[in-house]
Amino acid sequence: MTTGASRQRMSMAGAGLDRNLDLPLYQQVATHLRNQILDGRLRAGTRLLGSRQLAAELGCSRAIVLTAFDLLYSEGYLQSVPRGGVEVAAVARPSGSMVPAMDAGAADEWLSQRWRAVLKTQYDFDLSSPFSPGAPDVSLFPFDVWSRLLRQVWANPPKAASSNMSPLGWQPLREATAEYLGAVRGLLCRAEEVAVTTASSGALDLCCRMLLDPGDEVWVEEPGFIEARWSLKAAGAKLVPVPVDDKGLCVAEGIRRAPKAKLAVVTPSHQFPLGVTMGLERRQELLEWMNGHGGWIIEDDYNSEFRHRDSMTASLKSLDRSGRVIYLGTFSKVMLPSLRIGYLVASPRFVEAFGRGRARIDVHTAGTAQLALVEFLRQGHLLRYLRRMRATYAERREAVLAALRQLLPDELEIPPDPAGLHLTALFKPSLAERVSDRDVSQRSRAVNNFVQPLSQCYLGVPDRQGLLIGYGQLKAEEALPRLSSVAAIIQDAQHLAH
Ligand SMILES: Cc1ncc(COP(=O)(O)O)c(C=O)c1O
Structure with missing residues (x-):
């Protein structure tokens, strides 16, 4: 190519024109x-x-x-x-071209320390695995009903739904959610105590920023829900791991480690990941500790809808008299994870402050689905779907339990956990001494049956080894063949360790 004074070559390499692109x-x-x-x-x-x-x-x-x-x-x-x-x-x-370009391998110094702390956590997961712990079976969702409701409400939308909504959510949805919680969870609350949120993760994230200053101590369950720790770290919190035993969170140990912690984030009905239900005595101890020094509790009541009513324990929120328990729930599991609609239930004063702040941050949860969700709740579709899914998940759970008992009768211990979408199979001491759950987990990926290791749910040194076995997406008839390949990995690792 010709050049002028600079005699530089003008390259048209890479300028291949693509006539299929929309770009002229x-x-x-x-x-x-x-x-x-x-x-x-x-x-x-x-x-x-x-x-x-x-x-x-x-x-x-x-x-x-x-x-x-x-x-x-x-x-x-x-x-x-x-x-x-x-x-x-x-x-x-x-x-910007004067500083090094940000390629994928570049170090992260340009990120805030808090964001780096979030990214630093190692978290091995595979949402497409049949054993993904939190994944519901969306193939059974009544999409015909949902799409009809979406069309109906948006054919003639209320004027107030077409521009910015209240940061606390569409008022009819706040009312319908309060009713739903009474029916499904036995949690009695009024619409003014409910805020619609961007699933429970969105609620948690905003609550952390609302309540915490950098350096504030927060109790987290050990082992616990990794994703909750990200929002806490992003808010600059100092995480204090508090052990969980067969009665739930060891409150006395928490008090010993951080007596004045500002907040405790807990899953009392169905501890994640162990599945333990916190006993009444521990619940009272926890509330007393909170009241004693003016702390806060976030109760993540994930998946309690998948527990049969007769085995349901009252929520911590329903025992709270001081208004310092914030209850979080979500429609992600009972409907669709991509819906990203959840709710919090708290004192009207908290809810009002939440709304005032939220109006200045992300304004409100996307409105499109909020309107259809009101009808889905009011017309009883969710309760019907939930009834069906409870039976489906109970059957899948039984199939997993039967397969594990047959394949690894002496190696695993499975704590009773009649709820949710996963169970945690603990390695018995004789297995834990010789085989690491991370190793089993890594090898399970290679055979397309990825199972999460329990040890990654620990902030400190794990005192237990085990596997999180989700069954939401697992057909009952697939449980035995798929778990056979996981069992073979465990047996193989055991032999190698001999
Ligand atoms: C312990 C726990 N809490 C909450 C959630 C729900 O998160 P979200 O409502 O943001 O989908 C999950 C989902 O996996 C979970 O496992």
């Missing part, structure tokens, strides 16, 4: 030249090829090249040369 051809030529100018490959003063020659190289018409030149003239990237021709103009390149 002249825009594709202009984009290629503009990028070369901006990243310094075409310097100021470089004389461009003539339009005819360039068109021949690119395999397009001359008119396309001329239109691209016109565009770049008007943007100031090109200028004409007095005795004919076109050259690159002196353009200010973005100052």
Whole structure:
């Protein structure tokens, strides 16, 4: 290619025009030249090829090249040369190009320390695995009903739903959620105590920023829900792991480790990941500790809908008289994870402050589904679907239990846990001494049956080894063959360790 004073070669390599793209051809030529100018490959003063020659190289018409030149003239990237021709103009390149480009391998120093702390956590998961612990079976969801409701409500939407909604959510949804919680969870609350949130993770994240200052101590369950720790870290909290035994959170140990912690984040009905239900005595101890020093409790009541009513324990929230328990729930599991709608239940004073702040942060949860969800609840679709899914998950759970008893009768111990979408199989001491759950987990990925290791749910040194076996997406008839391949990995690892 010809050059002017700089005698630089103008490369059209990589400018392959794609006639299937929506972007017009002249825009594709202009984009290629503009990028070369901006990243310094075409310097100021470089004389461009003539339009005819360039068109021949690119395999397009001359008119396309001329239109691209016109565009770049008007943007100031090109200028004409007095005795004919076109050259690159002196353009200010973005100052960002002076610092190293941010490629995937670059270190993370440019991130805030808190964000780095969030990213640093190792978390091995595979949502497509049949054993994914929190994944419901969305293939059974009544999409026909849901799409009809979406169409109906949006055919003639209330005016207030088309612009910004209340940061606390669509008022009819707050009312319908309060009713739903009374029916399904036995939690009696009023609409003014309910806020609609971006699933329970969104609620937790905002609550952390509302309540915590950097450096504040927070009790987290050990082992516990890794994802909850991310929001806490992002808020600058100092995490204090508090052990969980067969009665739930060891409150006395928490008091010993951090007596004045500002907050405790707990899953009392169905501890994640062990599945233990916190006994009444521990619940009272926890509430007393909170009241004694003006702390807060976030009760994550995930998946309690999948417990049969007769085995349901009252929520911590329903025992709270001081208004310092914040109850979180979600429609992610009982409906669709992608819905991203959840709720919090707290004192009207807390809810009001939550709304005032939220109006200044992300304003409100997307409105589209909120309206349809009201009808889904009011018309009883969710209760019907839930009844069906409880039976489905109970059957899948039984199939997993039967398979594990048959395959690994002496190696595993499975704590009673009649709820949710997963169970945790603990390694008995004789197995835990010889085989690591992380090793089994890694090898299970290779056979497309990934199971999460229990030890990754620990903040400190794990005192137990085990596997989190989700069954939400697992067909009952698949339990035995799939678990056979996991059992073979365990047996193989045991032999190697001998
Ligand atoms: C312990 C726990 N809490 C809460 C959630 C729900 O999160 P979200 O409502 O953000 O989907 C999950 C989902 O896996 C969970 O395992």
